Amino acid sequence: MLLGVIADDFTGASDIANTIAKGIAPEGGLRTVQYLGVPRTDAAPDVEACVIALKSRSIPAAEAVAQSLEALDWLEAQGCRQIIFKYCSTFDSTPEGNIGPVGEALAKRLGEKGVIACSVFPDAGRTIYKGHLFVGDRLLNESGMEHHPLNPMTDADLRRWLGLQCKDPVGLVDWSVIRRGPDAVRAALVTAGEKGETLVIVDALANDDLLTIAAACAEAKLLTGGSGIALGLPRNFIKAGLAKGGKPEVDAIDGLDAVLVGSCSRATLAQIERHSTGHPVLAIDVNKVMDGTLKADDLVAFVRANHGKAPLVYSSSKPEEVAALQEKYGREAVAHKLDALFAQAAKALFDAGVRRIVVGGGETSGAVVSALGVTSFRIGPEIDPGVPVLVTEDGTGLGMALKSGNFGGVDFFEKALGAISGTGA
Structure with missing residues (x-):
């Protein structure tokens, strides 16, 4: 298996599974399965990517960390080369977690620093600029998400919001770096890691920015964010000759x-x-x-x-x-x-x-x-x-x-x- 995803809810799992399965033209995506909870058996041999859907977004942070690490153990046992921690494109969380605690725990287990945190999904109107999350033309905290019944989002400054959840300082790679290309992004993430920043908010305004980020992170063990961060990852594996690509197909269901x-x-x-x-x-x-x-x-x-x-x-x-x-x-x-x-x-x-x-x-x-x-x-x-x-x-x-x-x-x-x-x- 090439790519493994740990998602903090079931709809978000479907969202990123969709992104991975369809990929981008002309290559297409990976053969993808979504699991509901951590599987108890190995994946089928033809599966190239799998998404483990947890219900961990709104549970106590310690429980979310434990479930996510269990999922990571299974994915590593399947031979996954790259891991994604997937959360909502509106960064649904509280000042206590669970994005920061889970992200840092996964990074520590994998020995990673300078890990991207990018919840951008341009096709659904989610963009980040100077570390601030927009929903359409509104800041996150003015988009209606401030009224969320479980995780009201009252601050669009993701670096500040994530900083409340994290033990380590939170970094930022802004759009001026993204526009300079993959090498510049990769270098900025390395610098962030050297400064002790485990999670790094990364700006993006369009799908092209997500492709730049994907190219920069081709060798990264861990990425975190919304489904958009997976947009260019199938292409990385296809270019490396590890996958053939294609379109997702399933049987039609009537009734x-x-x-x-x-x-x-x-x-x-x-x-x-x-x-x-x-x-x-x-x-x-x-x-x-x-x-x-x-x-x-x-x-x-x-x-x-x-x-x-x-x-x-x-x-x-x-x-x-x-x-x-x-x-x-x-x-x-x-x-x-x-x-x-x-x-x-x-x-x-x-x-x-x-x-x-x-x-x-x-x-x-x-x-x-x-x-x-x-x-x-x-x-x-x-x-x-x-x-x-x-x-x-x-x-x-x-x-x-x-x-x-x-x-x-x-x-x-x-x-x-x-x-x-x-x-x-």
Whole structure:
């Protein structure tokens, strides 16, 4: 195996798996599998890249470190030449972690310094300039991410934010260095390491910058960041004669469908509104979930009553409504109840024959996939930037799409169901 990824949530894992599998023209990408949790057996011989999806973004930092190191052990046992620690392109974290603690722990185990930290994803509007993260034309802390229910992002200065999480000083390679090419970037990272900087924020404004960074890091043991940092890595292996390249392909999955959404992002709210104009939707009353009067059976009954119509069930709300519910019941209690509700509903729907399932939201995706007992996916074609078709490897004939909250066009849900069945994307 050539490339191994440790991702801190399930949708982010799909995002970077998509980037690696499609690669860039004309070479294409690597044969890629996404695992749900650390595998207990070796990867298949034809796998060139694998992504281990953890649910470690919002757990205590020490637990996230332990899980990530376990994943690293497995990847090294598979012979991986390069490791990526993948986190969200909006740098979702708190002042305590988990990006800094995990990144430093992986770097220490691999004996690395001057490791890039670059969450750039230009195709989704994420760029970094002078160490500040932008979402479109807005600073991160003015993009809506300041209202995130679990990891509110209140500072766009990533060097300062990451510095709160790290034991070692955090460096910066700004865009003036990037524009000078791979050799300049490589030299800057070496200098950062010599100064004791383990993690280094790296600017990038466009995909060409990501290709420059990839070329600079061709021999690096560890990279950290969003899915964009993997853009040029397949090309490195193909040029070295270690892989042939190609396009991702999976079997089409037809049959009954369902859409389950637990994200509160602005993009997701717009997608739900669009979907509701032509398809049945059910809004979850969180108060009824908390008092036990709304159960998974109610969600399943709604979906089954609307088979063939792309039914959608959602718990998404505006930020002020989410804040009021968290104040009333407690943030963790609400999250736990909703995750359990979606998980139970997904399992019942699968048992009832639903084989195309689209999920919105990272935490919701993790809960659903765990409940379904999925252990690995083959990566198929891209639906929208950062979101591929996923098909289970275990022969159950389940096709999925796991969408991070802010990803996807306004018509994403209908498009995703079509892509899974081979009629779109």
